[in-house]
Amino acid sequence: MEQLTQKEKVTIMFALMAAMFFAAINQTIVSSAMPRIIALLGGMEYYSWVLTIFMLTSTIATILVGKLSDIYGRKPFLLMGIITFMIGTFLVGTSTSIFQMIAYRGVQGIGAGILMSTTITAVGDLFAPRERAKWTGVMMAVFGFSSVLGPTLGGVMVDHMAWKWLFWIFLPLGLVVLVMIWFMFPKSARKTSESIDYWGSLFLSITIIGLLLGFSWAGSKYDWSSYQIIGLFTISAVSLVILLLIERKAKSPVLPLSMFKNSIVTVSNSIGFLMNAGMMGAMIYLPFFVQGVEGVSATKSGFVTMPMSIMMIILSSLVGRWISKSGKYKRYAMTGTIIMVAGMIMMAFMSSIVMAVASMCVFGIGLGLCMPVFTLTVQNAVAPSQLGVATATSTLFRNLGGTIGIAVLGSVMNSTMSHKLENAMATSEIDLSKLEPEKAGELSKLLDPQLLLNQPKLLELQSTLPDQIKPLFTQMIDMLRSVLSSTLTIVFLIGAILLFVAFVLVFFLKEIPLRTSNAANSEQEKTKEAAQPEVN
Structure with a gap:
């Protein structure tokens, strides 16, 4: 992408910053309002899953899409991330039960993981490391700004309007970002010589799920010595060993050990x-x-x-x-x-x-x-x-x-x-x-x-x-x-x-x-x- 002019790169960066803000503000705006939303929907005992499912799906999507975007280019995944996140965000606002919200938050997490990971990587495609430092700092500032604005705005909104608007209010911004990325972000050729590491992706996902659930529930939902926590860590450890064996022989590993x-x-x-x-x-x-x-x-x-x-x-x-x-x-x-x-x-x-x-x-x-x-x-x-x-x-x-x-x-x-x-x-x-x-x-x-x-x-x-x-x-x-x-x-x-x-x-x-x-x-x-x- 170095053949692009500086003006074109800066224009694309505005689109990427808007994408970053769109993903980040939709996460932070609900932080202060979520307890009240769950109280209205019922099912307070499942509240932790609303947070956990988002963390799981976003983390797995982040690591898997990293390798895929190296093969297929960033643009398809930027667009996929925005569309998936918008669909998940809209559906969350339609939730009538805690179980619907958990399912839709999972979809939202997939979109967030794809979008956040690919956005940061796309900055690396546009700029060499020396110039990239400046734009990386700006992207971090955009994320920080959303963490300041989001909770305060969410608290005010949930006091004065229906809670679904916390999820829907920034959807028009998502449409704008989608159009900007579609027309501004250049395509990149697929690396046809590389194949997808399906088995590596599977065991990497199992390893991450075991670790995140184990540490999320240990000491709160279950004792550290409980069979549930020990079982999760055991599954994670076994999957990690299998993953390492797979990645050593894979032609195009999802997690290159080198x-x-x-x-x-x-x-x-x-x-x-x-x-x-x-x-x-x-x-x-x-x-x-x-x-x-x-x-x-x-x-x-x-x-x-x-x-x-x-x-x-x-x-x-x-x-x-x-x-x-x-x-x-x-x-x-x-x-x-x-x-x-x-x-x-x-x-x-x-x-x-x-x-x-x-x-x-x-x-x-x-x-x-x-x-x-x-x-x-x-x-x-x-x-x-x-x-x-x-x-x-x-x-x-x-x-x-x-x-x-x-x-x-x-x-x-x-x-x-x-x-x-x-x-x-x-x-x-x-x-x-x-x-x-x-x-x-x-x-x-x-x-x-x-x-x-x-x-x-x-x-x-x-x-x-x-x-x-x-x-x-x-x-x-x-x-x-x-x-x-x-x-x-x-x-x-x-x-x-x-x-x-x-x-x-x-x-x-x-x-x-x-x-x-x-x-x-x-x-x-x-x-x-x-x-x-x-x-x-």
Whole structure:
């Protein structure tokens, strides 16, 4: 695509940014409204599947389409992703039961996975790595902007109109994006010499499904030692072994193992995995402090986390430009990861809303410095013919990092909180034995830190208690807040350790010049590659 003029490339980029925004805003706009939607549809016990099915289908679509787009070109999958996502989004808005919503969210996830993966890869087709850095930063900023606008807009809309319009309001944008991609994005010739790796695709999908379901349900729906979780991990492990055997002999593997012999790919994906685990820890568990410990409402809690997204938007855009000018990326990776560590340590010891906002600002700066780097390093380290599968693999590792990070930190939080609550009760001055057995039993049921996250219910309970019990109830709530605060300190410190490991790994990230051309099949590029030592 390097034969296109700069004006044509920029025009196509506007279409790709619109596609990215269309996919991202439709995901973030429903985040704050989904609990109310599920309450209206019924079937709250199946709520987790509304989230899980989207994660599963989007992750599998991302990794499978990566290789297919290398064979057939990006345009067919960009169009397929937009159409599938629009169909899924429209159908979700027509849901009359929780089971319909789960099925339609699965369709929506397939479209999202295809669209998000192919959009990022298409940027690599348009621009050589040196210039690509600038546009990658802009794409990350578009994604960050949707994460700021989406939840706030969704909350306002669900209060003032039918919930289906949350899914339908941006469908006209999808039609515009479809037309833009159809007419503007150039076609690419199919690589007829490559075949589709059906068996590899099957066992790769089984491996991913086992891992994601295992880590999503472990410690929440099932115990880590339950036969369900052990069974899922066993299936995933067996499938992985079979996958490796298949990929070693496949003519056109869906997951080329040779790619992982490249240290830049392996190190970058490992850092992305750890970085996403730490990032999800910050996003998921900071509201526990804001709402549970400080007693701030859920609506205002969103404004506390907003600075992280704003800082990420600003820094991602700037870093992309800086990398394009200098051709250097390692300095931003090192600076960003250590700043993220500092932000996470600030979270571990925060004692006020002001400090929470400050920690979000610091963490957002570090995240913004890192975000454009690691996909770029992977794309720059592989041949253009592997651009799709390399980008998809990078996305897969980040998704796995987020899922596994949430599961592990969640298990740490639950076990630590349970232990600390027992110790706190044993050493506190709260004595329920002096109360009537019935009232003592009612109060003991309130020793649940999750109660702190529902401020309206907390105030309602307090207003219904007899006056003589209210002081005791206040003592219990203060103790719960103290337990939750000290537990979150442990969680955030573990998150800081994960990010520090990512920082250490950056030292092993080899910095090679960013290519100024995508023509890797030219004689000049072949000579250059032959002269370079093998990257192990």
